[in-house]
Amino acid sequence: MGGSTKIRRDLTGQIFGRLTVVSRAENRYGRVHWLCICICGIERVVPKDHLLQGATRSYGCLNRDLSRERATKHNQSGTIEYRAWAESKTRCFNPAIKCAKDYSERGITMCHGLRDSFELFLRIVGLKPTKDHSIDRIHNDGHYSCGECVECTTNNWSMNIHWATKAEQSRNRRSNIYLTLGVETMILTDWAKRKGMEPSTLSWRIKRGWSVERALLTPVR
Numbered sequence: 579m580g581g582s583t584k585i586r587r588d589l590t591g592q593i594f595g596r597l598t599v600v601s602r603a604e605n606r607y608g609r610v611h612w613l614c615i616c617i618c619g620i621e622r623v624v625p626k627d628h629l630l631q632g633a634t635r636s637y638g639c640l641n642r643d644l645s646r647e648r649a650t651k652h653n654q655s656g657t658i659e660y661r662a663w664a665e666s667k668t669r670c671f672n673p674a675i676k677c678a679k680d681y682s683e684r685g686i687t688m689c690h691g692l693r694d695s696f697e698l699f700l701r702i703v704g705l706k707p708t709k710d711h712s713i714d715r716i717h718n719d720g721h722y723s724c725g726e727c728v729e730c731t732t733n734n735w736s737m738n739i740h741w742a743t744k745a746e747q748s749r750n751r752r753s754n755i756y757l758t759l760g761v762e763t764m765i766l767t768d769w770a771k772r773k774g775m776e777p778s779t780l781s782w783r784i785k786r787g788w789s790v791e792r793a794l795l796t797p798v799r
Contacts, residue, residue, distance in 0.1 A: 609627070715738050
């Protein structure tokens, strides 16, 4: 007998939670995907196994609704932590804000786990340590990710969110210039402080084409 023919299950028209399957989509990463539309009106492409296993049941609106209910129930919606969570989502998903060029326009997003659950957010980052702390990404080019949800495990995203002071965040900016002398690497401002010179002086030397060694070891007149 010849080889068996693999029967493909057609999910078109089937409903999974708040999602209705519209049509087959292109395979991604060797996995079958389906185009779905949520009752909130948003379309997305979802892996077949996520649908069949119940891992994806909406475009986030289900968990958002449940999260709002829990936050209200536990009187969290007016807390500093809740506002930090909401503001972080706004930076990722509102293209109209002034800082969109640093977030949504760069492709920075928030994983489904954090976006859909304030409780998960609070469990991961904890309460705000001091008034000088705010939410920041550990790696500036990474997403706001929990490292636990389906999206994070699928994309190998590690936990990338924490509370940080302004001083700590200043060391995480894309504009920082890193200099290496010997085996040690630091940002330009830290080198300037160690060498007893103004950051503007060290920056001028580097921009003029000085080598790192000359720029750091030449005494300031």
